[in-house]
Amino acid sequence: MCTSFTVAASGASLTYQWQVDQGSGFVNLTNASPYSGVNTATLTINPVSISMNGYQYRCVITSSGCTQATNSNAAVLTVNTPPSVTSQPTAASVCPGVSQSFSIAATGSSVSYQWQVNTGSGYTNLSNAAPYSGVNTATLTISPVAVSMNGYQYRCVVSGSCPPVANSNGATLTVYTPASITNQPANTQVCEANNTSFTVTAAGSGITYQWQVSTGSGPFVNISGATSATLNITNAAVSQNGNQYRVVVTGNCGTVTSNAAKLTVNPRPNFTLTVPSALCLSDTARTLMATLSGGAWTGTGVVGNTFVPSSAGLGTHQVTYSATNALGCSNTQSTSIVVNECPERHRTLDSKDAVIIYPNPGNGYLKIKLNSDLYNKLGVQIYGTDGRYLGTQMFNGLYYGAVINLDLYKLESGVYYLYLYNDAGSKEVHKTHKIVIAH
Numbered sequence: 001m002c003t004s005f006t007v008a009a010s011g012a013s014l015t016y017q018w019q020v021d022q023g024s025g026f027v028n029l030t031n032a033s034p035y036s037g038v039n040t041a042t043l044t045i046n047p048v049s050i051s052m053n054g055y056q057y058r059c060v061i062t063s064s065g066c067t068q069a070t071n072s073n074a075a076v077l078t079v080n081t082p083p084s085v086t087s088q089p090t091a092a093s094v095c096p097g098v099s100q101s102f103s104i105a106a107t108g109s110s111v112s113y114q115w116q117v118n119t120g121s122g123y124t125n126l127s128n129a130a131p132y133s134g135v136n137t138a139t140l141t142i143s144p145v146a147v148s149m150n151g152y153q154y155r156c157v158v159s160g161s162c163p164p165v166a167n168s169n170g171a172t173l174t175v176y177t178p179a180s181i182t183n184q185p186a187n188t189q190v191c192e193a194n195n196t197s198f199t200v201t202a203a204g205s206g207i208t209y210q211w212q213v214s215t216g217s218g219p220f221v222n223i224s225g226a227t228s229a230t231l232n233i234t235n236a237a238v239s240q241n242g243n244q245y246r247v248v249v250t251g252n253c254g255t256v257t258s259n260a261a262k263l264t265v266n267p268r269p270n271f272t273l274t275v276p277s278a279l280c281l282s283d284t285a286r287t288l289m290a291t292l293s294g295g296a297w298t299g300t301g302v303v304g305n306t307f308v309p310s311s312a313g314l315g316t317h318q319v320t321y322s323a324t325n326a327l328g329c330s331n332t333q334s335t336s337i338v339v340n341e342c343p344e345r346h347r348t349l350d351s352k353d354a355v356i357i358y359p360n361p362g363n364g365y366l367k368i369k370l371n372s373d374l375y376n377k378l379g380v381q382i383y384g385t386d387g388r389y390l391g392t393q394m395f396n397g398l399y400y401g402a403v404i405n406l407d408l409y410k411l412e413s414g415v416y417y418l419y420l421y422n423d424a425g426s427k428e429v430h431k432t433h434k435i436v437i438a439h
Contacts, residue, residue: 009061083106091173094173198211245260286309300318
């Protein structure tokens with residue numbers, strides 16, 4: 001920029017000499033940059049620099065015919081400085097309800113301040129109305145800060161005697177949201193050995209979770225590692241019945257504690273099983289027993305509450321009993337039954353002890369026990385000692401260990417022979433037994 005000083009004088013044949021005093025007295029100027037017109041009525045300074053601030057200028061005027069020169073009054077040059085921000089406002093993060101200030105430092109001539117806010121649609125001037133004060137000073141104060149101000153940006157426009165204005169950087173105000181619980185954990189019931197969980201829904205800035213438990217009437221204590229919104233309880237034990245659980249939610253602006261939720265652990269039914277550990281393939285169905293009635297048996301070879309070895313087949317078979325109590329809790333236990341071939345049972349009729357007849361002697365009411373798994377039919381022919389044929393009886397549906405009732409009571413006392421064979425059409429394998437009937 002430039003400026004000029006002008007003097008008006010009267011007299012004959014006037015001459016002009018401009019002088020400057022930089023602080024050590026006046027000295028003559030020459031027409032050298034930034035000065036021109038140093039020997040005219042108007043001194044021009046172009047460009048004016050900040051270093052010239054406070055310089056004094058005067059003009060020495062001489063008229064022909066006069067030996068005495070005349071000095072004008074001294075004029076002071078004031079060079080104004082454009083505004084400049086030397087210290088920027090800094091971002092702040094606070095909790096609602098407190099006071100927060102933003103400050104700047106600026107230089108320049110006759111500076112003034114105007115704080116502005118950008119709420120998302122550009123900067124606008126602030127006025128000294130709650131919650132703002134100091135909007136025309138170097139420090140803007142906000143009291144109290146509200147959550148709604150989160151993300152607002154603040155800057156200061158610094159004006160001075162010289163353009164242009166200086167805008168500070170924008171400083172962002174972060175307002176933390178206090179921790180709050182929007183959904184409380186709820187009471188829950190679970191069956192023994194099952195899984196359940198407690199869940200809380202919380203909001204807030206920088207929130208963390210810490211679950212606590214109170215057993216009985218004891219104090220709440222932290223649960224190690226339980227630091228998420230959901231507390232998982234696995235394999236619930238009856239000893240946990242009645243425990244209370246709560247969560248402490250901590251955020252940037254303090255903590256909040258949830259309501260306590262109660263855990264009810266219902267016991268599952270307990271029972272013991274009584275089953276044969278090993279059976280032969282030829283064994284008949286065996287009853288499976290549990291100390292608690294009302295349950296159900298499952299497994300290969302299981303029919304109702306019995307185990308049928310011939311249906312299961314050779315090998316190891318798992319049988320399972322499941323029961324549910326009045327509380328709706330279930331329990332399941334399993335055990336194994338081994339089904340063996342048992343080759344020692346493969347006796348033919350002519351083998352020793354394949355068939356045992358008793359009582360002998362007797363009154364004619366006989367029992368025939370089959371100790372073989374090779375036959376499911378048995379034919380019995382009765383003969384007297386003189387070879388007389390006295391009759392035949394046929395028995396079906398036999399199995400190992402089956403006992404047949406044979407009624408010969410009507411025969412007279414004496415000795416008889418029982419001819420045993422496997423069925424009526426095949427008598428390759430047979431056995432004759434002597435019996436005595438005594439009335």
